[in-house]
Amino acid sequence: MSGSRPAATATAAAPARPGGGMRPGGPGGPFGGMAGPPQKPLNFGPSAKRLVGRLAPERLGVMLVVVLTVVSVALNAIGPRLLGHGTDLIFQGIIGRQLPEGVTRDQAVENLRADGQNTFADMITGMSVMPGQGIDFGALQSVLLGVLALYVGASLFMWLQAYLLNDIVQRTVFRLRSDVEDKIHRLPLKYFDVNARGDVLSRVTNDIDNVSQSLQQTLSQLLNSLLTVVGVLAMMLWISPLLALIALATIPLSLIITTLVAKRSQQQFVAQWAHTGALNGQIEEAYTGHALVKVFGRQREVEQSFGAKNDELFQASFGAQFVSGLIMPAMFFLGNLNYVAIAVVGGLRVASGTMTLGEVQAFVQYTRQFTQPLTQVASMANVLQSGVASAERVFELLDEPEQVPDSTDPATLDRQPRGRVEFEHVSFSYDPDQPLIEDLSLVAEPGRTVAIVGPTGAGKTTLVNLIMRFYELQGGRITIDGRDIAELSRDELRSNIGMVLQDTWLFGGTIRENLAYGDPTASEAQIRAAAEATYVDRFVHSLPGGYDTVIDEEGDNISAGEKQLLTIARAFLADPAILILDEATSSVDTRTEVLVQHAMAALRSDRTSFVIAHRLSTIRDADLILVMRDGAIVEQGSHTELLERRGAYFDLYNSQFALPAVEE
Structure with a gap:
């Protein structure tokens, strides 16, 4: 018996349990109080590299995408050169018709020079013109058909590339979502106690969706743009190294502008997504507690809080989009300057006969193809920065410290455990500077x-969290049937424990499905038996659909007491060796409470039960009552024994049942 075991006295006041006294949404209460956005800028390079590294499992597919893109870009790059040749055929035909028939090109040039038409003569020297002959439509047809075949082939390969890349991106994001889901199950309870639920949900939903969209929009375009720049540059150098140098002259200036703008806008994107998470958290809390908001008439305060956070998000989003949007106009301006310079120099070279008109026309097309990818990359800077900012928020979640892993060779309990629970010199605190439980020992x-x-904050719920291994001990150990729970896997441990909390949790589904959550293998007869034992069956028959009544996600179509009864029935259906009831009857009316107490008394037989209660009337029949204060057991015994001692329990009991003093 635990009555024979001494209990140490804690030396410091107990801090509030993380999340205790707060809404489940997170710190700050139901009206906001979210932490502000991080002020440091995003470490773009490592985060972008890590995001691209997520594509590693798809390396074969990525290689195929690169090959398809190379072929498509190569075909597109050859197209303007062939079109330039077509232009030469047309121009040569027009010029040839103007020259006298029966002379050679050289003779025609000499005649022009003799007539003083030196510029015209210089231009003809750079052309394969046949005097007296018009346009060679047969050759022109072959060129045009060749160009058509090139562009059809390029489009086909680009379509295949887009199809494969879409599959690669979606599988990558699928794995990312799966990793985040698995990570959430490995995170300790402490993480959810200190982080706003709305912000966590924003990382799991909004940020991952933004990563998916960013990858989808940028990967294909970036790859295509970079390869296009390489291919087009090669063609430009082949046609005219001089004009190619003119085209390249604007690249350093473009890079400087892009770098300066991107560095400033990245901070704005970090703030944008941080404010998005904070706003989601505020909305989630206000919506979940909408009844409380209306009861206390705090709509105006909630609206003001929402307005302030919405304004912060607006300012960050506007700043991010505006600053990053400066890149594209600047790139267009530089591209137009480049175009003018090439047109002027190219025209002079055609007039001098060092280049043909088709070559200049092809080069102008290449100039557009050369600057267009750079402009597209610049225009995608905001999408890319936004995606990497979201990726970093997801990576922060993935990098959070995890709960202590289970042993590689975990111990197991007997198939039918007895349920003997012993605390041996247990020490624990949420904050190292504020001790909560020190050297606590007891036996159940x-x-x-x-x-x-x-009293509140004494450490009652903390004991439950320690038994369930929601938190790890900092000293001592807890055993079940002599087995240290740290040596058991969490699944093994928790499969033998049933738990009913004060805050009820039901999911969207039928009453039958919610009950069967305690034991998915339970038969209809077992479900009905558990429902009857906990008086769920009484109110279910009054519902239109009976056990097939669908409960909405908030459970608003049944009362709070009925929801509590459902959670109790669910725990009983699991038939655990150890039962934990944390204020499990707080939402049940007085008459139903009496009935539930009788049911619980029967169902607790052969089952170790821990009952946390503020209403002392519910635990009069307990075999052992532990009175906790500041993380230590200050009294223990039966209800009658503790009243006779006239100590801490006596004071608590009288505070609930003694008649109020009447002033005369």
Whole structure:
């Protein structure tokens, strides 16, 4: 019996449990209080590299995408050169018709020079013109058909590339979502106690969706743009190294402008997504607690809080889009300057006969093809920065410290555990500077009911969290049937424990499905038996659909007491060796409470039970009552024994049941 074991006294006041006294949404209460956005700029390079590294499992597909893109870009790059040749055929035919028939080109040039038409003569020297002959439509037809075949082939390969890349991106994001889902299950309870639920949901939904869209929009375009720049530059150097140098002259200036603007806009994108998470958290809290908001008439305060956070998001989003949007106009301006310079120099070279008109026309097309990818990359800077900012928020979640992993060779409990629970010199605190539980020892014998009472913050729920291994001990150990729970896998441990919390949780589904959550293998008869034992069956028959009644996600179509009864029935259906009831009857009316107490008394037989209660009337029949204060057991015994001692329990009991003093 635990009555024979001494209990140490804690030396410091107990801090509030993380999340205790708060809404489940996170710190700050139901009206906001979210932490501000991080002020440091995003470390773009490493985050972008890590995001691209997520594509590693798809390396074969990526290689095929690169090959398809290379072929498509190569075909597109050859096209203007062939069109330039077509232009030469047309221009040569027009000029040839103007020259006298029966002379050679050289003779025609000499005649022009003799007539003083030196510029015209110089131009003809650079052309394969046949005097007296018009346009060679046969050759022109072959050129045009060749160009058509090139562009059809380029489009086909680009379509295949886009199809494969879409599949690659979606599988990558699928794995990212799966990793985040798995990570959430490996995170300790502490993470959810100190982080706003809305912000966590924003990372899991909004940020991952933004990463998906950013990858989809940028990967294909970036790859295509970079290869286009290489291919077009090669063609430009082949046609005219001089004009190619003129085209390249604007690149350093473009890079400087892009770098300066991107560096400033990246900070704005980090703030944008941080504010998005904060706003989602505020909306989630206000929506979940909308009844409380209306009861206390705090609509105006909620609206003001929403307006302030919405304004912060607006300012960050506007700044991010405006600053990053400066890149594209600047690139267009530089591209136009480049175009003018090439047109002027190219025209002079055609007049001098060092280049043909088709070559200049092809070069002008290449100039557009050369500057267009750079402009597209610049225009995608905001999408890319936004995606990497979201990726970093997701990576922050993935990098959070995880709960202590289970042993590679975990111990197991007997197939039918007895349920003996022992605390041996247990020490624990949420904050190292504020001790909560120090050197606590107690024993809960099999089949006994242990009630835990005490003021708020005394450590009652902490004991439950420690038994469930929601938090890890900092000293001592807890055993079940002599097995250290740290040596058990969490699944093994929790499969033998049933838990009913004060805050009820039901999912969208039928009443039958919610009950069967406690034991998916339970038969209809077992479900009905658990429902009858906990008086769920009484109110289910009054519902239109009976056990097939669908409960919405908030459970608003049944009362709070009925929801509590459902959670109790769910725990009983699991038939655990250890039962934990944390204020499990707080939402049940007085008459139903009496009925539930009788049901619980029967169902607690052969089952170790821990009952946390503020209403002392619910634990009078407990085998052992522990009175906690500041993380230590200050009294223990039966209800009658503790009242006779006239100590801490006596004071708690009288504070609930003594008649109020009447002033005369």
